[in-house]
Structure formats: structure tokens, C-alpha cells
Amino acid sequence: EDTFKVGLIVPMTGGQASTGKQIDNAIKLYIKKHGDTVAGKKIEVILKDDAAIPDNTKRLAQELIVNDKVNVIAGFGITPAALAAAPLATQAKVPEIVMAAGTSIITERSPYIVRTSFTLAQSSIIIGDWAAKNGIKKVATLTSDYAPGNDALAFFKERFTAGGGEIVEEIKVPLANPDFAPFLQRMKDAKPDAMFVFVPAGQGGNFMKQFAERGLDKSGIKVIGPGDVMDDDLLNSMGDAALGVVTAHMYSAAHPSAMNKEFVAAYKKEFGQRPGFMAVGGYDGIHLVFEALKKTGGKADGDSLIAAMKGMKWESPRGPISIDPETRDIVQNIYIRKVEKVDGELYNIEFAKFDAVKDPGKTKK
Numbered sequence: 085e086d087t088f089k090v091g092l093i094v095p096m097t098g099g100q101a102s103t104g105k106q107i108d109n110a111i112k113l114y115i116k117k118h119g120d121t122v123a124g125k126k127i128e129v130i131l132k133d134d135a136a137i138p139d140n141t142k143r144l145a146q147e148l149i150v151n152d153k154v155n156v157i158a159g160f161g162i163t164p165a166a167l168a169a170a171p172l173a174t175q176a177k178v179p180e181i182v183m184a185a186g187t188s189i190i191t192e193r194s195p196y197i198v199r200t201s202f203t204l205a206q207s208s209i210i211i212g213d214w215a216a217k218n219g220i221k222k223v224a225t226l227t228s229d230y231a232p233g234n235d236a237l238a239f240f241k242e243r244f245t246a247g248g249g250e251i252v253e254e255i256k257v258p259l260a261n262p263d264f265a266p267f268l269q270r271m272k273d274a275k276p277d278a279m280f281v282f283v284p285a286g287q288g289g290n291f292m293k294q295f296a297e298r299g300l301d302k303s304g305i306k307v308i309g310p311g312d313v314m315d316d317d318l319l320n321s322m323g324d325a326a327l328g329v330v331t332a333h334m335y336s337a338a339h340p341s342a343m344n345k346e347f348v349a350a351y352k353k354e355f356g357q358r359p360g361f362m363a364v365g366g367y368d369g370i371h372l373v374f375e376a377l378k379k380t381g382g383k384a385d386g387d388s389l390i391a392a393m394k395g396m397k398w399e400s401p402r403g404p405i406s407i408d409p410e411t412r413d414i415v416q417n418i419y420i421r422k423v424e425k426v427d428g429e430l431y432n433i434e435f436a437k438f439d440a441v442k443d444p445g446k447t448k449k
């Protein structure tokens with residue numbers, strides 16, 4: 085009666101484990117700072133590891149809803165996991181808070197889905213325009229072969245070619261354990277001005293390692309993309325090969341706001357490493373749940389919570405954000421950033437800002 089249960093389903097093991105760990109850490113940090121009681125209810129987070137396998141996600145969501153009677157389900161490290169839970173959210177009228185996955189269609193799959201992460205379309209249109217306007221003429225693309233990679237590719241390509249750019253090579257790599265080496269050799273031979281890269285969180289370190297091993301860092305081929313490949317939790321271990329990489333994204337650990345400085349310091353103190361963008365999706369996702377419950381005065385049914393979440397606005401470590409009342413998707417600033425060394429550490433330094441970007445990928449406008 086006076087508990088409010090959050091069923092948190094994230095990958096804590098397997099190739100996407102860094103996503104789950106960042107989200108779990110961020111939620112712990114949020115609750116440490118804000119307490120665990122809202123509108124007279126004690127918030128209980130029940131963590132489940134789906135290893136980013138959608139069949140697991142579906143089974144866990146079902147168990148959490150039916151047995152544990154959770155009030156919301158949250159997390160969802162990859163798009164197929166978020167989609168697998170959508171019919172259950174609809175059927176049970178339980179809000180599904182997407183804290184990580186980034187394919188545009190997700191929020192259209194259930195009226196109970198609200199997203200606090202990002203869409204690939206949001207950042208890919210911006211890097212597409214930027215590339216065309218900044219002397220990049222030929223681009224080879226390398227994208228992870230599943231829904232968010234396809235969104236990143238489609239939205240980048242549309243803007244970059246509209247701006248006069250040419251795509252000279254398109255390579256798709258498998259989501260699980262990709263070996264980039266054979267593709268990187270082809271990239272080197274194709275001699276594009278830049279490589280547009282989308283790999284999900286957790287894979288950027290391996291990508292940059294293989295990039296440097298094949299000497300591409302000295303080939304004059306620039307790396308550009310959405311910011312996933314330069315995730316802050318791995319960036320500092322990539323070495324100088326990452327210097328100069330330009331990406332568009334919603335979060336940098338170097339975002340110069342007072343709130344972010346405090347967030348980064350507290351996260352580092354607690355967990356011994358930098359937060360990445362997945363941590364911020366989790367931090368804002370739990371904030372959304374807390375604030376919605378405050379706004380309903382403790383009414384915990386799905387319809388009241390979703391109504392409270394629509395149009396909500398707040399300041400995040402990433403900057404000002406809101407929930408689009410029409411689409412339930414996140415509206416946020418997208419920053420263009422360049423990897424630079426500051427006090428001996430690598431950071432994505434923001435140098436341009438696009439305010440309040442809505443997801444450009446909705447089929448219903």
C-alpha cells in the first residue's frame with residue numbers, strides 16, 4: 085500500500101552490461117541524494133538483469149507486473165528489449181520508462197511508454213548537417229546492424245546528401261561481438277574524408293582500439309557520428325586516437341553546468357568512474373517517476389502517472405529537458421562536441437548547441 089515499486093530491467097551482464105551498470109548506479113545516486121520516500125510512499129527498486137535478450141525482457145516484465153505488482157517498468161538497454169515489453173505495458177496499463185534505447189518508433193508502440201534517453205535521429209540529423217557544412221565531402225558509414233543503427237544511418241544520410249555530401253561505402257556490423265578489423269581495412273582503402281560510426285554504448289572502446297591498430301588514426305580519415313561511440317565511461321581509456329573525433333549528442337561529462345559538475349563529482353566519488361550518457365538517462369528516468377508521483381499526490385495508477393509525465397520539464401545534468409506531451413518522447417538540446425585533452429584527460433568538449441530538439445523520426449507528425 086505505501087510502497088511504490090519500480091521494476092528495473094537492464095543488461096547487467098553480456099556485451100551491453102555497461103548500460104545496465106550506469107543506469108543502476110545513477111538511480112542509486114539519485115535516491116541517495118533525494119531519499120526514498122515520495123508523496124508518503126517508499127520507493128522500492130527491483131533490479132532484474134535481462135542480458136539484453138528480448139525474450140528475457142518480456143518474461144521479466146511479465147513477472148514484475150503480475151507477481152511483484154510493480155507500478156512502473158523501467159530501463160531497457162537496447163531497442164529490441166524496449167519493444168518486447170511494450171505490449172505488456174499497454175495491456176497492464178503500467179508505464180514503461182525507456183532510459184536507454186534510442187530508436188524513434190519505440191514511443192509509438194504503446195501509449196504507456198515515456199522516454200528519458202534520446203533518439204538516434206536527434207543527433208544524426210545534426211551531425212549530418214554539420215559534416216556537409218564543414219568540408220566533409222565523402223563519407224563511409226559503419227553502423228551496428230539493428231534498428232537504432234538503421235535510424236542513425238537513414239537520418240545522417242538524408243541530411244548529409246541533401247547538403248551535397250556523398251556516401252561512398254556503407255558497412256553494417258553485427259550487434260553482438262563485432263570484429264571491426266576487416267571493415268576498417270576496407271575503409272582505409274576507400275579513403276573517405278570521414279567515417280560515420282554508430283555502435284551502441286560499450287563498444288566504442290574496442291572500435292577505437294582496432295581503428296588505431298590499423299593506423300586509421302594517422303590516415304587523415306576523421307571519425308564522426310552520434311556520441312555513442314565516444315561514451316564518457318570509456319573515452320578516457322581510448323588514448324590519443326580519439327583526439328579530434330566530432331560527434332553530436334545529448335550528454336558530455338564535460339557539460340559546463342553547475343548541476344553537471346556536481347553530478348559528475350558525486351558519481352565519481354561513489355563509483356570510481358565517470359558517468360556516461362546512459363547514467364544520465366537513468367538519473368532523469370527516476371527523477372521523472374519521483375516528480376510524477378509527487379504531482380499525482382501519490383496516485384500510482386498508470387493513467388494518472390502518464391498524464392503527470394506529459395509535458396514535464398526539468399534541468400538535467402545534460403541541460404534543460406522536457407517530455408513532449410504529444411509523443412511522450414524526450415525534447416533536449418543536442419550538442420556538437422570534439423574530443424580534446426583537458427588536464428591530461430580526454431573529454432567531449434561541446435562547441436555548438438541546438439536547443440530543444442524534438443525527435444525528427446516520428447511517423448505521425
Ligand SMILES: O=C(O)c1ccc(O)c(O)c1
Nearest residue numbers: 162163185186284285312
Ligand atoms: O538499442 C538501442 O536503442 C541503443 C541505442 C543507442 C545506444 O548507445 C545503445 O547502447 C543502445
